[in-house]
Amino acid sequence: MKSSEHLSRRSFFGATGLAAASLMTGLPLTRAWARHSQNGAGVAFEPGVAFEPDLALELTARPQNVALRPGSATPVWSYDAKVLKGDAASVRTHPHSTLGPTLHMRQSQKVRIDFVNELDQPSIVNWHGLHVPADMMGLPHYEVAPGKRYRYEFQVNDRAGTYWYHAMAAGHTPEQVYFGLAGLLIVSDDEEAALPLPRGEYDIPIVLQDRTWGQDNQLHYLAGTGPAASRKPQTGDGSTGQGGMMGGGMMPGGMGSMMTRMMGFFGDSIFVNGRPAPPIELATHAYRLRVLNASNARTYKLAWKDGRLLTVIATDGGLLCEPVHKSYVMLTPGQRVELWADFSGDAVGSDLSLMSESFSSMMNMGDMMSGSGLMGMMGGMMGGGNRMSMSSLPDGAAFPILTAHIAHKVGNDLRLPAHLSNFERLSAQDAINQRDPRSFHVTMGHMQWGFNGRSFKMNSVAPDEIVRLGTTEVWEFVNSPMMAHAIHLHGLQFQVLERTGSPRNAGVTDGYVDEGWLDTVLIMPGERVKLIMRFADFTGLYAYQCHMLEHAAAGLMRDYEVQASRVST
Structure with a gap:
């Protein structure tokens, strides 16, 4: 190939x-x-x-x-x-x-x-x-x-x-x-x-995105957006940086745009490496598949259709200590995972399908949406109690991602290493706030997402969003019972200490890969995730956000500030 x-x-x-x-x-x-x-x-x-x-x-x-x-x-x-x-x-x-x-x-x-x-x-x-x-x-x-x-x-x-x-x-x-x-x-x-890892033609990127086609081969997102749209000057609710990355007002396009803004965009076509995915031709060899979820809001539940295990060798921040074997892997927007995929035992001419399997991204939505106002209006647009019906490929649906065709036979002398890397495991004992972690609750109010009731505002940092250089801290993110989010911290990698309140019936928990360094983590409805991180080397303003981009645009993003350990007088 x-x-x-x-x-x-x-x-x-x-x-x-x-x-x-x-x-x-x-x-x-x-x-x-x-x-x-x-x-x-x-x-x-x-x-x-x-x-x-x-x-x-x-x-x-x-x-x-x-x-x-x-x-x-x-x-x-x-x-x-x-x-x-x-x-x-x-x-x-x-x-x-x-x-x-x-x-x-x-x-x-x-x-x-x-x-x-x-x-x-x-x-x-x-x-x-x-x-x-x-x-x-x-x-x-x-x-x-x-x-x-x-x-x-x-x-x-x-x-x-x-x-x-x-x-x-x-x-x-x-x-x-x-x-x-x-x-x-x-x-x-x-x-x-x-390390004896697959290289060259056996090292393949797989960048996943979902898109929707409009007329005349144009991509459809929201009315008045994109390179083909005529740009008009922003008015009072434009890119002021107040109340979310979209500004304080509504995006154009009526009810559909409002739903997209609040819940996220879900396209009905899957792109791989920036285009509709044709079958890829592979050899009877071991491959390194670098999978990135670059979708705006869609989470993927990766699995091989024939049931073979996924072998994970790396996450967001690089190689794991040793390979991890999973029947499926959850990959939320912004996350990366590297897979060791050995096709040396497959017959030439055979086809394998990489799938996204079904799961529940929202919990108890029927009860939550039964009221009046915005929640009731959104509830009327939900299919099956937990899936958005505005896309023909709703979040959590099952669909094929790509087909791998085994086209020719080659020799393969690569074997999966039992040990991949050595890296430091951060200890909660070293955290200055071990007994009192910073807590960030996902909140919703006045059609704005937020952390602890605060939405994005340019250059605004609250006292509990200031950290000291050279310290190790534990941060706990607490999700609402409404829907999943993809928590991302800028400027550093972190490790997962623990999860509590994980949903038992959503079909996701066995697909978490929390063993390595991460910068983005999936947090399901009602779930709590404790992260440990070290603030090293640089001071200044960074950010934490949901990497479901429409959520961040609707306020689910805040700055945090790293200040010098000692303030000179």
Whole structure:
């Protein structure tokens, strides 16, 4: 099988022009090297010392037309990347796809990325899962206007693993991600390189997204959104950053848009790697499948149709200590999982189906929706008591994701390692708040999601959202009995200490993979999840949110602030 990726032709011709790039306007040229590590960890840079990147890229967001189906090309927003300095293979494209190029980086590498915004609305690039300084994270505080640029400069501090990047903007995150502004970011390191893992054509990305087709091969999201829509000036409830990333008012489009805003978008077609999924041809070999859920709101219950086990070797933050075998794996928006899939015993000509199996994403919705007002109105749109009926492929439905066709026979000398990695297990004994964890309750009021009754507000941090650099803490997230959420923390990885109140009959609990480092965790209705994390290296404003993007846009996102351990006087 040939790899589904190829080297970007532009990347081979982009090794020149670095000096010219530094002359472009709108770049915060001194931002990164004016910062230094607060605790001597050596992961940032000394004041006044020029930043010399090992890898320099230019990443541009722009409208494009992509041939996804026969007939008219589909208008999308796309990322285009070129290498200005470093290895040309650091950028690999997905042709005829909405997906941004896959970026390859190495641990300890110094990276400069110039983001160029050629959209007609503000945007910034968020580096999902990376541990970087706050002003390099790509949060809405730093979004740039159309025609402007932003320069990122950071050292890759993370373990080898599958990370990703996507657009963020105070008024437009779900829309921009839906229409194409997302891509994989793969980090390698020496520990991973020493393992006998599948590489090259046997290392395959599987980026999952759900979309809905409109007329003339256009993607349908909400009225007045996307690259084909005529943009109108925002009025009082636009991208002010008040009351949620969508602003305080309603999105256009009537009842359907209101439901999407509150409950999330669920498309009726599955895209794999940025396009409708054709069968993929594989060999009788072991594969490394890097699966990313880049959907706006849909959670997947991954399983092989023939019942074979899924072998998990890595989660959001890299390799597990040892492989974990599951009959199914839950993958919520923003999460990644790496699977060891060995097809050496399959017959040439056979087909295997990767499925999303059925599960319940909402609990007791019939009782909750029986009242009047908004809850009663939503209840009338629910099918089967716990599924949205506005999509022909509702959340929790069963459907095929892709078909793998075993096309040819090859020799396979790879065997699954019994041990994969060594990493530190954080202990609750080391947490400064072990006896009194911070508690964040998912709340709903006045058509706004929130944590502890507070919805997103730009640059607003409550006293219980301030932490100290160099400390380890336990945070507990408590979900409402309404619906599932995908809790994501920016700027760090965490570990799961415990879950309580997990639903017994939803068909999800055996699919949790909580053994490794995570940055996103599925929390079901009525469930409590305790997370442990360490605030290291950087001060500043970060964020925690639901990564079901419409939920975050409707308020389920807040900032937290890391302050220096000692305040000088």
